Amino acid sequence: MPELPEVETIVRGLDGLLAAKVVAEVRVFYPGSFPDDPALTATRLTGAVIRRVDRRGKAILIYLDNSRVLMVHLKMTGQLIYYGQETASRISELLPGRSTRIAIHFIDGSVLYFNDQRKFGWMKLLAEEELTRQPFLQKLGVEPLSGAFTAGHLEKLLNRRKGSSVKAALLDQSIIAGIGNIYADESLFLSGIDPDRRCRDLTSEEVKRLHRAIRRVLRESIKMGGSTRRNYRNAIGQTGDYLTKAWVYGRTGEACRKCGRPIMKKRTAGRGTHYCPGCQS
DNA sequence: CACTTGACCTGTCCGC
DNA sequence: TGCGGACAGGTCAAGT
CATH class of the missing domain: 3.20.190.10 (MutM-like, N-terminal)
Structure with missing residues (x-):
């Protein structure tokens, strides 16, 4: 959750x-x-x-x-x-x-x-x-919303996982602490990167976009009280609203909010992975 | 060593 | 309506 x-x-x-x-x-x-x-x-x-x-x-x-x-x-x-x-x-x-x-x-x-x-x-x-x-x-790795997490830092971290998919790297808590399946998919959409891309193949420009996307998505979700798919509740039992605004997560078959093509779902790093074939490459 | 897969549990949803 | 199978936000041990 x-x-x-x-x-x-x-x-x-x-x-x-x-x-x-x-x-x-x-x-x-x-x-x-x-x-x-x-x-x-x-x-x-x-x-x-x-x-x-x-x-x-x-x-x-x-x-x-x-x-x-x-x-x-x-x-x-x-x-x-x-x-x-x-x-x-x-x-x-x-x-x-x-x-x-x-x-x-x-x-x-x-x-x-x-x-x-x-x-x-x-x-x-x-x-x-x-x-x-x-x-x-x-x-646990770096806190993604802390000052220690910079684009340069992310590039170094991804070099440690050069052979694996970028999605698997984002889910690895020893690299960045706190990202899970929802925000991995959301961050990769916003940075225009296909989840199956190998870490070693990402350009510096893409890593910079990914860094910005991670921070933007996490901050936006905190503002909305997080994501409730089914079980999540806050400290007083309320649901979170982020998924009403999600770019790709849980939107399989629905129109991409940027290009209108249907959001697709595949399996990457052993997890259900949502992406837009038009916006991510 | 780097990376992937299955197991841990319960519940829900989908197709037949 | 019932039943089997797939799948679900995470992490770790065991496998390749």
């Missing part, structure tokens, strides 16, 4: 909602969502105070006052949805939902639900000082 814009939207929402909340109780409906030791994780969370919520790539980092950090990966279908005390009690018969895996209750009666239809997502409690050594975080 969530790529950088969706995770960013959730994080901005949660940061405002969860600051200073005290964990009263953790209910575990699916232990696999706490892969490191469900009972111990729940125990260590209880009583903790939330400081702030941040993100690295697609990973959500919830900083606690006990020198620990709750790291959350939503994978394809994960959701983190907050209900204030009033809402939680008003709709209590609907909660937890069918796909609720973890519920974190706070002392003021508010609740944070971790829902995950496909069960791929997870939450891990880490000591803050081990964050830099955490294997998943350690492997």
Whole structure:
């Protein structure tokens, strides 16, 4: 599910909602969502105070006052949805939902639900000082919306993956952190590059266009609250609107917004890939 | 080593 | 209406 814009939207929402909340109780409906030791994780969370919520790539980092950090990966279908005390009690018969895996209750009666239809997502409690050594975080590449991500930087990064398709390179989190299937397709459309092109064959001009396109698409999507294909919801359960404006993603057979030819779909890097044969070469 | 494929799960949609 | 198969926003291990 969530790529950088969706995770960013959730994080901005949660940061405002969860600051200073005290964990009263953790209910575990699916232990696999706490892969490191469900009972111990729940125990260590209880009583903790939330400081702030941040993100690295697609990973959500919830900083606690006990020198620990709750790291959350939503994978394809994960959701983190907050209900204030009033809402939680008003709709209590609907909660937890069918796909609720973890519920974190706070002392003021508010609740944070971790829902995950496909069960791929997870939450891990880490000591803050081990964050830099955490294997998943350690492997992540550059943040595409940071100042460190320049066109020159992208050109160097793509040289590392010279033999592979440019789409596979965009999906590789160790190169750029946060791009997934939707924004890979959108960025490649905007830069006029066929997803199957080899990284080594891209000209400097094309890399510059791709760099601009990535930043433009991610920023635009954050503005629209991200993309909801099916499962994505923000911190208070709302859908995102980016797909109503998408260039190619999810628009197979519809007219290209630039040239009018039908958008096509093929398989590249093992993923369904949307593109316009007229605009991308 | 570089790159691709299958597995992890559940749910939905499409064609017959 | 029912059933099988393909497919879905991610990542990792195993394969070529």
